[in-house]
Amino acid sequence: MDREIVNLIEExxxxxxxxxxxxxxxxxxxxxxxxxxxSILTDKYAEGYPGRRYYGGCEVVDQVETxxxxxxxxxxxxxxxxxxxxxxxxxxxxxxxxxxxxxxxxLALTLDDGGxxxxxxxxxxxxxxxxxxFYPLGEDGRIDYDRLAVxxxxxNPALFLAGYSAYPFEIDFARMRRLIDExxxxxxxxxxxxxxxxxxxxIVASGLTDNPCRYADVVTSTTHKTLxxxxxxxxxxxxxxxYKKLNSAVFPYAQGGPLExxxxxxxxAFAEALHPSFKAYMERVLRNTYxxxxxxxxxxxxxxxxxxxxxxxxxxxxxxxxxxxxQIRLGSIGITVNKNMLHADTMPPSKASGIRIGFAAATSRxxxxxxxxxxxxxxxxALRTEDPAKLEPLKEEALSIAKGWKDIASLDYPSIAE
Ligand code: DSN
Numbered sequence: 001m002d003r004e005i006v007n008l009i010e011e012x013x014x015x016x017x018x019x020x021x022x023x024x025x026x027x028x029x030x031x032x033x034x035x036x037x038x039s040i041l042t043d044k045y046a047e048g049y050p051g052r053r054y055y056g057g058c059e060v061v062d063q064v065e066t067x068x069x070x071x072x073x074x075x076x077x078x079x080x081x082x083x084x085x086x087x088x089x090x091x092x093x094x095x096x097x098x099x100x101x102x103x104x105x106x107l108a109l110t111l112d113d114g115g116x117x118x119x120x121x122x123x124x125x126x127x128x129x130x131x132x133x134f135y136p137l138g139e140d141g142r143i144d145y146d147r148l149a150v151x152x153x154x155x156n157p158a159l160f161l162a163g164y165s166a167y168p169f170e171i172d173f174a175r176m177r178r179l180i181d182e183x184x185x186x187x188x189x190x191x192x193x194x195x196x197x198x199x200x201x202x203i204v205a206s207g208l209t210d211n212p213c214r215y216a217d218v219v220t221s222t223t224h225k226t227l228x229x230x231x232x233x234x235x236x237x238x239x240x241x242x243y244k245k246l247n248s249a250v251f252p253y254a255q256g257g258p259l260e261x262x263x264x265x266x267x268x269a270f271a272e273a274l275h276p277s278f279k280a281y282m283e284r285v286l287r288n289t290y291x292x293x294x295x296x297x298x299x300x301x302x303x304x305x306x307x308x309x310x311x312x313x314x315x316x317x318x319x320x321x322x323x324x325x326x327q328i329r330l331g332s333i334g335i336t337v338n339k340n341m342l343h344a345d346t347m348p349p350s351k352a353s354g355i356r357i358g359f360a361a362a363t364s365r366x367x368x369x370x371x372x373x374x375x376x377x378x379x380x381x382a383l384r385t386e387d388p389a390k391l392e393p394l395k396e397e398a399l400s401i402a403k404g405w406k407d408i409a410s411l412d413y414p415s416i417a418e
Contacts, residue, residue: 016408019334020367020375020398024310024358025165025199027228028365029265030272030413037230037265045257049247061260068263071270075205078213078236080243083266084250084258085233088198088222092118093125094249095218095235096159098242099192102129104158107151109143110134112341112349114166116196133157137343141304141312142169145179152183152191163196163212163220166340166356168306170209171200177215195219200308201234202226202360205273206282209308213238218246226285226309226360228413229269232262271417278413281363285309288359288372295376310358314342319383323352326383330355333382333395334402335375365405374401 016028029037041061047054050062050069065083072081085091100106106126109115113136117124120132133155138144152160160180162171173195180191195212201221203209213219217239223229235246251258272278286309293303293311302314315326323339330337340356347353357379359372367375375398382394 013409019336020402021361022337022357024356025225027360028408028411029228029230030411033230033265033268036268037261039261041261041264044260046260047257064260064264068267071267075270075274076213076236078238080237082235082246082250083263087233089118090254091220091233091235094254095194095220097249097253098245100158105131105155106159106161107133107155107157108161109164110136112345113137113343114164116165119161141343145175149179157191159192159194161194168304168308168311170307173210173212173215192217198222199225202282203308206279208282223266230262230265232266271415272413274416275414285359285363287369288363288367291369291372292376295373296380299380309360310356312340312354312356314354316353322347323354326355329382333391334398371401
């Protein structure tokens with residue numbers, strides 16, 4: 001046994017259990033997911049797809065991957081699912097490859113407003129391979145659909161991209177589809193529509209928000225955020241003309257051997273998300289997020305408001321400290337958040353004016369609305385003081401809330417596979 005690593009895993013388990021996790025992109029998968037992911041399926045090479053592999057001995061992993069594909073298709077109501085992407089970034093890489101050529105124009109959300117590195121940042125492949133143009137949020141922090149219509153005509157992109165990392169409101173995918181169709185009709189063009197639903201995949205799966213697969217040519221996702229599976233990526237589509245292109249964009253273009261142990265974890269998570277109790281979990285996530293946001297607002301904080309699992313708080317405006325300092329202060333009392341750029345932020349990304357707060361993880365451990373409101377009061381009090389004597393009781397209160405929740409290594413969720 002590798003004592004050093006075992007000890008570090010134990011240390012991390014204690015850290016996760018001890019505190020309150022509010023990073024909006026994190027969650028706690030079930031023991032069933034972790035056990036599938038930590039299984040001997042990691043031993044098997046299986047380049048290719050079920051029934052069409054480059055190695056012998058794939059009879060069993062073919063069944064694993066087929067189960068994952070079929071469950072993903074059922075969960076999201078699509079004709080095509082590729083469960084092989086190792087991450088959301090690789091899913092996006094393959095999705096672009098299937099639809100557009102290097103140098104093509106893409107219209108995506110401004111990165112500071114909540115886009116992702118793979119949505120056109122110059123430090124990622126996306127900004128290098130493609131010509132990204134950006135749409136900003138409106139002054140109210142929401143998507144300005146009228147401006148989108150204008151920008152579609154101005155930029156004339158080959159691909160329009162929606163789906164964000166820090167957007168707290170519902171996205172009107174149907175309206176985006178209409179805008180793209182109207183633009184194409186006006187200009188005699190064809191624009192692909194892609195949605196990266198990594199953050200909201202669990203909300204989509206539970207039917208609590210509109211399903212982008214109904215409107216987009218390709219939908220990419222991660223499997224670990226609100227969806228609560230293993231770390232990994234996913235590509236979905238109802239555009240039959242793209243199925244083969246998407247497969248070959250993942251393998252052999254972007255990746256070699258699929259991680260069948262992770263794919264098994266994805267299959268387990270999809271079966272859990274297909275269980276009716278998953279919707280109740282997502283409803284609790286939304287209620288907790290709203291409760292925390294509302295309580296902070298009552299206390300005078302400048303929050304974005306929320307219609308999903310996350311919200312933003314302008315800590316510079318509310319408390320006169322940067323997002324970075326707020327992240328450090330809250331970390332010191334056992335609450336983990338991340339600093340976040342805000343619309344038209346005047347701070348550099350390394351400091352940022354805001355923090356992002358999400359409740360997918362805390363809710364998995366048992367957080368309720370009363371606790372979400374108590375957490376808001378602790379956050380507000382902690383961001384108003386630097387005095388260690390005042391922070392200490394807040395830390396005790398935060399840790400005692402987390403102590404009442406389930407141990408992260410003992411989480412089991414109902415599944416349709418049982
Ligand atoms: N790192 C993820 C997030 O925190 O939103 C995006 O990939």
